[in-house]
Amino acid sequence: xxxxxxxxxxxxxxxxxxxxxxxxxxxxxxxxxxxxxxxxxxxxxxxxxxxxxxxxxxxxxxx
Amino acid sequence: xxxxxxxxxxxxxxxxxxxxxxxxxxxxxxxxxxxxxxxxxxxxxxxxxxxxxxxxxxxxxxxxxxxxxxxxxxxxxxxxxxxxxxxxxxxxxxxxxxxxxxxxxxxxxxxxxxxxxxxxxxxxxxxxxxxxxxxxxxxxxxxxxxxxxxxxxxxxxxxxxxxxxxxxxxxxxxxxxxxxxxxxxxxxxxxxxxxxxxxxxxxxxxxxxxxxxxxxxxxxxxxxxxxxxxxxxxxxxxxxxxxxxxxxxxxxxxxxxxxxxxxxxxxxxxxxxxxxxxxxxxxxxxxxxxxxxxxxxxxxxxxxxxxxxxxxxxxxxxxxxxxxxxxxxxxxxxxxxxxxxxxxxxxxxxxxxxxxxxxxxxxxxxxxxxxxxxxxxxxxxxxxxxxxxxxxxxxxxxxxxxxxxxxx
Numbered sequence: 001x002x003x004x005x006x007x008x009x010x011x012x013x014x015x016x017x018x019x020x021x022x023x024x025x026x027x028x029x030x031x032x033x034x035x036x037x038x039x040x041x042x043x044x045x046x047x048x049x050x051x052x053x054x055x056x057x058x059x060x061x062x063x
Numbered sequence: 064x065x066x067x068x069x070x071x072x073x074x075x076x077x078x079x080x081x082x083x084x085x086x087x088x089x090x091x092x093x094x095x096x097x098x099x100x101x102x103x104x105x106x107x108x109x110x111x112x113x114x115x116x117x118x119x120x121x122x123x124x125x126x127x128x129x130x131x132x133x134x135x136x137x138x139x140x141x142x143x144x145x146x147x148x149x150x151x152x153x154x155x156x157x158x159x160x161x162x163x164x165x166x167x168x169x170x171x172x173x174x175x176x177x178x179x180x181x182x183x184x185x186x187x188x189x190x191x192x193x194x195x196x197x198x199x200x201x202x203x204x205x206x207x208x209x210x211x212x213x214x215x216x217x218x219x220x221x222x223x224x225x226x227x228x229x230x231x232x233x234x235x236x237x238x239x240x241x242x243x244x245x246x247x248x249x250x251x252x253x254x255x256x257x258x259x260x261x262x263x264x265x266x267x268x269x270x271x272x273x274x275x276x277x278x279x280x281x282x283x284x285x286x287x288x289x290x291x292x293x294x295x296x297x298x299x300x301x302x303x304x305x306x307x308x309x310x311x312x313x314x315x316x317x318x319x320x321x322x323x324x325x326x327x328x329x330x331x332x333x334x335x336x337x338x339x340x341x342x343x344x345x346x347x348x349x350x351x352x353x354x355x356x357x358x359x360x361x362x363x364x365x366x367x368x369x370x371x372x373x374x375x376x377x378x379x380x381x382x383x384x385x386x387x388x389x390x391x392x393x394x395x396x397x398x399x400x401x402x403x404x405x406x407x408x409x410x411x412x413x414x415x416x417x418x419x420x421x422x423x424x425x426x427x428x429x430x431x432x433x434x435x436x437x438x439x440x441x442x443x444x445x446x447x448x449x450x451x452x453x454x455x456x457x458x459x460x461x462x463x464x465x466x467x468x469x470x471x
Contacts, residue, residue, distance in 0.1 A: 009122075011415040014175045029167070030174030030420065052403040055411055056122065 009058035020050035077454030090383035114387035200468035222276030313458025317350035348406035437466035
């Protein structure tokens with residue numbers, strides 16, 4: 001599974017990081033600095049929950 | 064030729080007595096029958112009341128701008144009707160690219176980490192205000208706690224003289240909570256003008272003698288290659304106070320009223336303090352302090368199938384979006400651990416509330432300490448009133464309450 005964050009859509013709500021801080025990291029301004037990330041095995045559910053919190057719909061998951 | 068007819072038309076006025084008699088019912092009717100509609104009131108405006116409409120407007124600033132038009136003649140455009148003439152407010156009334164510079168200045172000050180670092184101060188100001196009333200067994204939850212606590216935290220952070228913090232918090236609360244023209248509103252207005260004056264003095268003082276505060280941080284900073292003037296700094300501070308203080312007050316007040324009416328929920332949050340964090344999102348969803356926000360159409364476009372034209376005003380209801388059944392199952396029900404909970408109370412897109420992380424912490428600390436130290440608080444429901452006009456801001460004017468007295 002792969003996380004894709006459209007950083008142009010990120011507005012700094014930071015709810016992804018509050019939900020799954022090990023996957024969704026932030027820059028000093030509190031905006032996502034993820035871009036793309038391969039989800040380590042066993043963390044798929046966390047990745048999904050983090051994606052679901054984003055009010056901007058900036059996060060997608062690819063299998 | 065393209066028709067400039069704007070349909071469907073509804074007779075809707077978010078400042079009318081009919082609306083304010085029951086805003087929830089008014090939004091529900093609009094959302095379920097006509098989620099994008101044209102009202103001829105206040106010079107004409109689109110009113111958008113569903114969840115998808117909020118996304119469409121707030122995330123497309125290239126079509127739905129926050130900027131003022133030359134035709135606006137200096138009037139503020141964040142509200143409908145427009146607010147008084149004056150300097151445009153940063154960063155509220157500028158879109159990218161100009162918007163970016165101001166946000167880059169503010170973001171690191173209010174990021175999740177920066178807000179977290181303020182937690183000890185938040186806890187201290189909350190405890191101090193509860194200490195002041197805890198032995199009495201009665202207080203006004205608004206004037207004694209939910210209004211002064213966010214004010215002291217924010218004003219100390221800015222570098223504002225704290226001996227005037229109570230006047231300032233009361234002033235902003237009075238202005239949001241009462242109708243223009245009333246005695247209380249005018250008292251508030253006068254005190255807000257004093258706040259401007261005191262901020263100006265603080266900027267001058269910090270230039271001479273820098274301290275570790277936001278005013279000092281802003282002095283000498285540049286926005287788009289130009290150093291900020293004293294006026295720029297004062298205006299920005301006013302936005303930070305106005306945007307962050309009474310909004311947090313009203314969220315906390317609304318939660319306290321909610322828990323006065325739902326004792327089972329109150330007990331659940333007392334027994335499971337871990338639930339207070341997710342419940343914060345549900346309080347935000349059901350009681351957004353700022354119900355609406357306005358934009359102006361910048362270019363010919365369509366809004367959910369309705370043709371919109373340059374210059375058209377657009378009112379977006381975040382409150383209504385938060386009750387949209389297409390996004391939230393059983394929206395009338397308070398579900399403390401609702402997941403996901405993608406409410407739009409802090410807005411969406413580039414203008415998302417810059418203080419959201421600090422606001423959450425202030426709310427959680429006030430709620431947590433009140434539930435711990437005055438768990439049996441009882442609000443006198445016979446003498447409380449919501450803000451008389453809930454077309455923009457919503458909250459409670461005052462909340463007299465009794466509780467079992469305790470030691471400091």
